[in-house]
Amino acid sequence: MTAANIDRRRLLTGTLGTLAAGPLVACGGAGGRSDNRLRAAFSVSGSRESLDPHTGSLFVDQARSKALFDTLVGYAQDMSPVPRLAESWESDADGRRWRIRLRAARFHDNRPVTAEDVLYSYRRIADPATGSPARPQFSGVDFGASEAVSERELVLVLGEPDFAFPAAWGAPATEIVPANTADFGVPVGSGPFRFTSFETGGSAVFERFEGHFDGPPKPAELEFVPVNEAEARVSALLAGQVHYAHDIGANAVEMVERDERAEVLSAPRSTMQAVAFKVDRPPFDDNRVLRAVLSGVDREALVEVVLNERGELGNDLFGKGLEHYPEDVPQRERDVDRARKLLREAGARGLSFELRTSSADPCFEPAANLIAEQLGEIGMRVTPRVGPSETHYSDIKKHGVAGHTRTAALPITTYLSKRLRAASVSANYTGYDSAEFDRLFDDAVATADERERAELLVDAQRHARNHSGVMVWGFSDWNVAVSSDVGGLEAATPNSLNWARFDGAELG
């Protein structure tokens, strides 16, 4: 760690930690709430919030949706689907017709969850007018041919074979809502908690739903408390005002770890940290230049300095530790001589470009500075260009040749399909358009045999690793902090079933 890496926030958080240390008296917040109310602090988006589970894209949206609604499947820690509302499922021989059987579950108004509710929900998500971030997951569904076979059984028909389709049912914003619901002012779901009150930009309060299919949750009430600053979330937790502080950031981890009033739940490898190089335009359309960059970056130094050793090394592949991740691909090491040679061959010595970065992730800016320094050593002139965080992803998609990006854990098939296929225009930041990759991926998801499918997916990933322009330098942990008075919560990666899942939480 160099002096340059000690930023203002780190210094202030350290000071806060020093002051907070020692035998302490917790100071509760406002009164007037149940003793069995779990209070969870999240960053919120202010006035544009709603409880519509199909339109929210922030973590707090997902967490509230998880409390109020259910999905057909959830994701285990390796992002493989596990049954939730869907009791079982099977496809026909070519992976186009999916028959899904639902478990017996009820909405908060005591209506049963039916196949029609599932069809309505997925149609609504696929409708462009809804503006759901999950829409691409259902763009291949032929809703005209799909049908409810019985109250608890339905068939979804796809235009193309897809044996990875069940992964779509557990994606964020794919919750099942009662058929014909369009107003979510007083939402009715089938989740473990039922709606009590909600104020846009303010707290959301839910109460225990005794009729949940998984049994009633342990907390009598659940309150989502809006606290946007990570420092304030940690302060509120340590002062006893909340029981759970989401996304505390790496800077506060050590401070919380030293404090006996709270503990850190770190989910390893939760977020891919990468730089997207545009391979559809100069200079990175020359694969030698791209390979020079891939060889010139010191990933170990990035993990050590930027992630403060609280992360894992990247190997230019998404999804370390997830199902279908090719563990046997050798780690890409820094090779300065090779990088220089490739640049010479490409006639690109002294090449200069801007690396777009922002505070959209706390790692982006320090990583950009270090990468610029490292690539300077192989003869490139890289200038980090800091832009606004709120439009970062739109900016890097439209402008420039290189920009920082990150992706939380997703099923690998979802990532490959939505980020790297030529047709995935919305989240493909590198302009990667490879018939070879598309063929490998399409063959993989159309293959019924699991082992054969896994091999094809590995081949597709190997191809993308060398050509897609995504330089994955590391995986950062996902850190939340919980009060020592609370049990039953576990470290879980965002998007997984156990992330922000409060039904099993026990207040001591």
Next chain:
Amino acid sequence: MRRIGIALLQVLGVTVAVFALSALLPGDTAVVILGRHGTSEQIAALRERLGLDEPLPSRLLEWFGGLAHGDLGTSLLTGKPVAEEIADGLATTVVLTSCALGVILPLALAIGVLTGLRRGSPLDRAVNSVVVLLDSVPEFALGLLLVGLFSLRLGWLPATAAGISGTSLLAYPAVLVLPVVVLVCKQLCALTRQIRIGVAEAHTAEYASHARMHGLPERVVLFRHVLPNAAGAAVQQLARTVDGLLGGVVVVEALFALPGLGSGFVDAVRTRDLPTVQGYALMFAATTVTVNLLADIAARRLVPRREVAP
């Protein structure tokens, strides 16, 4: 009337400047709403639906047209009237700034008079040093230090106002203590020093000496001659203190999880919600101009001989 006309022009100038500067920011509401998954086609369609494809001058004129009828427009993000958006955070900020002002005024007056009457004394130097020191610590750092000490170490006060907002804050006065202390520490210095200087000058002025020579008791000299003469400049500094409080709430609200005007304004800028940004800018500008105008009028009445810049 001339001052009021100038004040109106100032407010309009601020709104035009804010509109132009906001329009220069990269991205727009359509990009922010659709986030990282929006395609170019979706962004273009949403831009058209929100009217963002209209030329900037016509959007500004349309906004002024609405304003002429008392309509601040509609939030691009939520579809709610901007006036409602602003009203949501107004109570929180009014409570916070009123409490801060309620502490700053008597405190600055007491310290300013006390040190002004004893200029150069050890007490003056000590108090002055403390006030300047508090002013030199950034609000964010000061807030964290106070939270660390009084909330986390001593457990005396809540660390944030998490989950409480608006007038309900008054039901939990403890949550206001630290945010108010941060605002007070930052804004106390300038007003205190202005009062101190005014009092010191008036205290040694010829007219005060003349009054003493005529046998008037010191208390009467103070209240009848020193304080009124010191008040003119202090009132104008008070207006700047109110401006400072409005700026300070942006940081304090974020640090103590108070959903007030500062948070709302930052949120509106972040999401490029231009009508809402305009609404906030208008309100902040109107408040600043009005407070300064009132201060000028008050100064003129308090010290009639004083020339006040237009």
